Amino acid sequence: MGSAPPILAIDGLQKTYGRGGLFGQNAGRRALDGVSMVLDGGGGQILAVVGESGSGKTTLARIILRLVKADAGTVRIAGEPVVGRPDGTVDDQRLRQLVQPIFQNPFETFSLHLPVDQYLIRTAINLGDAATARNPEPAISAALSAVGLRREQLLGKGIRSFSGGELQRISIARALIAKPRLIVADEPVSMVDASLRMTIVNLFRQLSRERGVAFVYITHDLSTACYLSDRMAIMRHGQVVEFGRPEAILAAPDSAYTKALMAAIPTLDRRWID
Numbered sequence: 001m002g003s004a005p006p007i008l009a010i011d012g013l014q015k016t017y018g019r020g021g022l023f024g025q026n027a028g029r030r031a032l033d034g035v036s037m038v039l040d041g042g043g044g045q046i047l048a049v050v051g052e053s054g055s056g057k058t059t060l061a062r063i064i065l066r067l068v069k070a071d072a073g074t075v076r077i078a079g080e081p082v083v084g085r086p087d088g089t090v091d092d093q094r095l096r097q098l099v100q101p102i103f104q105n106p107f108e109t110f111s112l113h114l115p116v117d118q119y120l121i122r123t124a125i126n127l128g129d130a131a132t133a134r135n136p137e138p139a140i141s142a143a144l145s146a147v148g149l150r151r152e153q154l155l156g157k158g159i160r161s162f163s164g165g166e167l168q169r170i171s172i173a174r175a176l177i178a179k180p181r182l183i184v185a186d187e188p189v190s191m192v193d194a195s196l197r198m199t200i201v202n203l204f205r206q207l208s209r210e211r212g213v214a215f216v217y218i219t220h221d222l223s224t225a226c227y228l229s230d231r232m233a234i235m236r237h238g239q240v241v242e243f244g245r246p247e248a249i250l251a252a253p254d255s256a257y258t259k260a261l262m263a264a265i266p267t268l269d270r271r272w273i274d
């Protein structure tokens, strides 16, 4: 019996935006330049992708979610091809069962015109299994309870009734409804009130451990990445300059860039790394 395929396997991703211009005068720098990484195990791990602005983190996230098309390279989630082979990638419905997004701005996740609970019902009908499509309420209540909320707290309310932190919890619940193997979260706490950030960061940890869902957690914040992740990829100029266990990277950073990122945090607060 073979072992489970890695939850995420990325191989040789390339992406250049704006090749345009008749003489190639607008050809930009590569946003991704040969990005490969593997997150082992069947689920429950957190991969943090860290790097300064423009290093390619969001491009990587959007390629995994098929919101941006790669020029070359492949992505497999739990062994299933999602990017690459035009002959054999999973269809959109299967993709949404394998991977779900959480974006930076939760107010952009939901509709302005639909109460949030109605939006969740639509999600459950579209993404759930046949039983959930027939009766979406149990799946919605279970997902809300996983993030510490009750269905009654949402009834009939629009997005403006919630704080950014509450709405980000609801968007995490939205992502859980499809029971994905992987969640890609792009800077998910940067628009959340500072006092609530740790609660949400800890929620990711709890969900990964208790529900076996894996996360790609995109951040420019090295200390959060170290605190949260099982594996860390450090990106610069579209390349992975360091990959490994966060404690190993912190103890012996290979690249000058990682050392500079570490130096940019005046004192690594012991709460994060002990």
Ligand SMILES: Nc1ncnc2c1ncn2[C@@H]1O[C@H](COP(=O)(O)OP(=O)(O)OP(=O)(O)O)[C@@H](O)[C@H]1O
Pocket: 017, 018, 028, 029, 030, 031, 051, 052, 053, 054, 055, 056, 057, 058, 059, 060, 220
């Ligand atoms: N839609 C786009 N069109 C053209 N260039 C883009 C586009 N999106 C990103 N880029 C460029 O690709 C490179 C990588 O950007 P990306 O947003 O992936 O980096 P990032 O690390 O996520 O940055 P940030 O932390 O600021 O979001 C940058 O040079 C950026 O200017």
